[in-house]
Amino acid sequence: MTVIATESLSKRYPRVTALDRLSVDIGPGVTGLVGANGAGKSTLIKILLGLSPATEGRAEVLGHDVATEGAAIRERVGYMPEHDCLPPDVSATEFVVHMARMSGLPPAAARERTADTLRHVGLYEERYRPIGGYSTGMKQRVKLAQALVHDPQLVFLDEPTNGLDPVGRDEMLGLIRRVHRDFGISVLVTSHLLGELERTCDHVVVIDGGRLLRSSSTTDFTRTTTTLAIEVTDSDEHPDGTRAVREALRARGVATEDGTGLPGAGHVLLLTAEGEETYDLVRDVIADLGLGLVRMEQRRHRISEVFRTGDRDHGDHGGHHGDDHDGEHGGQQKEAVGHGG
Numbered sequence: 001m002t003v004i005a006t007e008s009l010s011k012r013y014p015r016v017t018a019l020d021r022l023s024v025d026i027g028p029g030v031t032g033l034v035g036a037n038g039a040g041k042s043t044l045i046k047i048l049l050g051l052s053p054a055t056e057g058r059a060e061v062l063g064h065d066v067a068t069e070g071a072a073i074r075e076r077v078g079y080m081p082e083h084d085c086l087p088p089d090v091s092a093t094e095f096v097v098h099m100a101r102m103s104g105l106p107p108a109a110a111r112e113r114t115a116d117t118l119r120h121v122g123l124y125e126e127r128y129r130p131i132g133g134y135s136t137g138m139k140q141r142v143k144l145a146q147a148l149v150h151d152p153q154l155v156f157l158d159e160p161t162n163g164l165d166p167v168g169r170d171e172m173l174g175l176i177r178r179v180h181r182d183f184g185i186s187v188l189v190t191s192h193l194l195g196e197l198e199r200t201c202d203h204v205v206v207i208d209g210g211r212l213l214r215s216s217s218t219t220d221f222t223r224t225t226t227t228l229a230i231e232v233t234d235s236d237e238h239p240d241g242t243r244a245v246r247e248a249l250r251a252r253g254v255a256t257e258d259g260t261g262l263p264g265a266g267h268v269l270l271l272t273a274e275g276e277e278t279y280d281l282v283r284d285v286i287a288d289l290g291l292g293l294v295r296m297e298q299r300r301h302r303i304s305e306v307f308r309t310g311d312r313d314h315g316d317h318g319g320h321h322g323d324d325h326d327g328e329h330g331g332q333q334k335e336a337v338g339h340g341g
């Protein structure tokens with residue numbers, strides 16, 4: 001089943017091509033839309049909501065054409081915009097009831113749905129206080145609640161973790177997962193942080209310069225590598241067990257690397273598994289040294305690694321941007337990749 005389908009979808013502004021012949025099919029579940037700032041994520045969402053016309057190509061959301069059936073789409077789809085757009089002087093309850101009424105719910109149902117939804121996003125007593133006094137995390141929750149209050153089939157969440165600290169970000173990602181698990185609502189969530197979508201999304205779409213770089217399930221992105229990570233104990237004879245193993249493997253012609261950045265770094269060695277023989281060799285070497293094996297496991301890719309080493313090399317799409325966007329774009333891409341690891 002397809003929830004969102006685009007076909008050669010383009011959006012050109014006078015100086016910038018924000019979307020460049022994007023063709024992608026997105027199914028139910030939680031889908032991450034990843035790209036650097038300016039990659040075209042918000043532009044895509046606005047076109048999918050029927051709020052902004054495409055320059056060429058076509059798109060359907062829940063089977064409705066975005067060019068002609070925007071109202072039908074907005075009835076069935078919730079939208080959490082990226083920027084702060086909340087009125088400071090009203091309470092979360094007043095605001096979300098208002099949004100529910102705007103979606104066509106009768107007054108009693110709007111109040112009931114508002115209470116349920118605010119509770120679901122984790123706003124309790126605070127919901128009666130003016131939004132102006134809320135923290136960024138609380139405001140993001142109000143924005144999420146107004147996107148859910150009319151019980152949509154699908155929600156678009158534009159950078160919902162923006163401005164949140166690591167704890168707030170984890171809480172928001174957990175909430176997003178629950179939106180799908182508890183209510184069966186499909187989610188399209190954007191982020192410029194590649195790593196954070198790994199645990200949250202079933203599927204990831206990566207765009208750059210308005211073009212599709214990759215669309216695949218998260219498990220395909222993070223599929224098992226041929227890299228083995230091993231960790232050993234120390235002993236009286238070998239107070240630095242890791243070093244002893246490294247040297248013994250080198251003597252057998254097997255090169256290792258330090259598992260820099262991994263849990264237990266300094267004690268973790270990485271090597272390429274050629275097959276079952278490599279496992280046997282590692283076990284023998286460790287046993288001969290009289291050391292204990294703490295763990296030996298095949299590593300999985302992180303999304304950010306796949307992005308850095310693979311798809312970014314497919315070409316420079318900078319030529320599709322206006323002059324003043326090129327430099328900015330490249331720089332932010334690198335920053336995003338760095339944060340994502």
Ligand SMILES: Nc1ncnc2c1ncn2[C@@H]1O[C@H](COP(=O)(O)OP(=O)(O)OP(=O)(O)O)[C@@H](O)[C@H]1O
Pocket residue numbers: 013014016017018035036037038039040041042043044082159325
């Ligand atoms: N109304 C507009 N007029 C002209 N250019 C625009 C307009 N809206 C967006 N753009 C440009 O289109 C490109 C894509 O912007 P878009 O906001 O879709 O990116 P994004 O991936 O959502 O990034 P961000 O997270 O920073 O918003 C950018 O170069 C942006 O400057």
